[in-house]
Amino acid sequence: VYSEFCGVVEQRLPVFQPRPVPRSLPVFPQAAQDMLLPMPTLSQLGLGEPLSVPNSAFPFAGGEPAAQSRLRDYLWERQGVRNYIENRHGLIGTEYSSKLSPWLANGSLSPRRVAAELRRHESRYGRNESTHCLWQKLLWREFFRLTLERHGQALFEPGGVKATARAPDKIDERFQQWCQGRTGMPIVDANMRELADTGFMSYCGRQIVASYLVHDLKQDWRHGAAWFEEHQLDYDPASSWGNWAYVAGYASDPKRSDTFNALRKARDLDPEGTYVSLWLPELRVVSPQLRHTPFLLPLLQLEMIDYPRLSKVPESWTDYLPNAEEQFYGVPNEDKESLQAS
Structure with missing residues (x-):
C-alpha cells in the first residue's frame, strides 16, 4: 500500500538528478532523411485550431520550454509551492496547484527534474509542509506506476487489483448525464463541463466526480476512467486508472474507498457557488444560497433555466441543505408556495 511504499522510499537516500543531455544523436538513415516533412498543423489534419477558454484554470501550452517555464515559476519566481497545502483544494485560477501533470504525462518534463528542483528549492528556502506534500504527490505517481507494472491487466478489470465480485458493472442513462454535466448535482456538472471544455480538472474535482459516479450513481468505474482517458490533457494510464480504482475501492489499499459527500464538499470548496x-x-440567475441545491427550486423554474432536476436527494445531504430562510432567499414570491410544497 502507499504508506508502506512511502516508508521504504523515505528510508533511502536516493539521488534524483536528471540524466544529462546527450552530446550527440545517431545520424538519420538516408531513407528517413528523404521522407522528413514539416509537422502538419491541426487544420491540415482536419481538426481545426484549438480555441482558448477564458475560464480555464490551466491555459496549457505544449512542449519542454513551457514545462520548464512553469516549473521555474512555481518553485522559484512566484514560489507557489510554499503555499501548496493552503491552496491545493482550490477550483479556480492557475495557482492553486503545480499544474505540472500534463508535461509529466507526455514526457515534456522529467519527474527526476521536478524532484531535483524541489530538493534545490528546499535547500535554499527550507522544507515546509507544502514542499513535502508536493514530494508526496510525486511519490503517488511512482506508486501507481509500480502498481500497474506489478498487476498489469488486473487494474483494468471490474474488481481492480482486488478482483472482488462486488464491483458495479452496469451503465445506464445516468452515465451519459454524468459525461454531459447534466446530473442535476451542480458541483459534479461544473467539473465535468470544465473537463470537456479544457481537458483539465482540479484534484478535488476528480475525486468528487469519480466518487459520485461510482458510489451515488452505481455505475461501472471503468467507464468513468475511460471518459477521463479520452478528455484529460494529463492522462497517464497508471495514475488515472490507479486513482479511479482507489476512489472506487478496488486499488491496492485493503481498506480504503473514497466516498465523498458531494454536497458537503461543494459547501466546503465553493461556499458562494462561484465555481459552479x-x-x-x-x-447564475439562481441566488448563491441555492446554487448548490437547485433541486429545491420549483420544477417550473428549473425548466425555465434548462437545468435538470435531481431525482433523489441522499439522506447524507440533509445536514448540508440550506435552512428555510436560505431556501426562500431570491425566489420569486409566486414560486415560494410551490417551493414550500415541494
Whole structure:
C-alpha cells in the first residue's frame, strides 16, 4: 500500500538528478532523411485550431520550454509551492496547484527534474509542509506506476487489483448525464463541463466526480476512467486508472474507498457557488444560497433555466441543505408556495 511504499522510499537516500543531455544523436538513415516533412498543423489534419477558454484554470501550452517555464515559476519566481497545502483544494485560477501533470504525462518534463528542483528549492528556502506534500504527490505517481507494472491487466478489470465480485458493472442513462454535466448535482456538472471544455480538472474535482459516479450513481468505474482517458490533457494510464480504482475501492489499499459527500464538499470548496456559476451559466440567475441545491427550486423554474432536476436527494445531504430562510432567499414570491410544497 502507499504508506508502506512511502516508508521504504523515505528510508533511502536516493539521488534524483536528471540524466544529462546527450552530446550527440545517431545520424538519420538516408531513407528517413528523404521522407522528413514539416509537422502538419491541426487544420491540415482536419481538426481545426484549438480555441482558448477564458475560464480555464490551466491555459496549457505544449512542449519542454513551457514545462520548464512553469516549473521555474512555481518553485522559484512566484514560489507557489510554499503555499501548496493552503491552496491545493482550490477550483479556480492557475495557482492553486503545480499544474505540472500534463508535461509529466507526455514526457515534456522529467519527474527526476521536478524532484531535483524541489530538493534545490528546499535547500535554499527550507522544507515546509507544502514542499513535502508536493514530494508526496510525486511519490503517488511512482506508486501507481509500480502498481500497474506489478498487476498489469488486473487494474483494468471490474474488481481492480482486488478482483472482488462486488464491483458495479452496469451503465445506464445516468452515465451519459454524468459525461454531459447534466446530473442535476451542480458541483459534479461544473467539473465535468470544465473537463470537456479544457481537458483539465482540479484534484478535488476528480475525486468528487469519480466518487459520485461510482458510489451515488452505481455505475461501472471503468467507464468513468475511460471518459477521463479520452478528455484529460494529463492522462497517464497508471495514475488515472490507479486513482479511479482507489476512489472506487478496488486499488491496492485493503481498506480504503473514497466516498465523498458531494454536497458537503461543494459547501466546503465553493461556499458562494462561484465555481459552479463559472461553468454552469444557467445557474447564475439562481441566488448563491441555492446554487448548490437547485433541486429545491420549483420544477417550473428549473425548466425555465434548462437545468435538470435531481431525482433523489441522499439522506447524507440533509445536514448540508440550506435552512428555510436560505431556501426562500431570491425566489420569486409566486414560486415560494410551490417551493414550500415541494
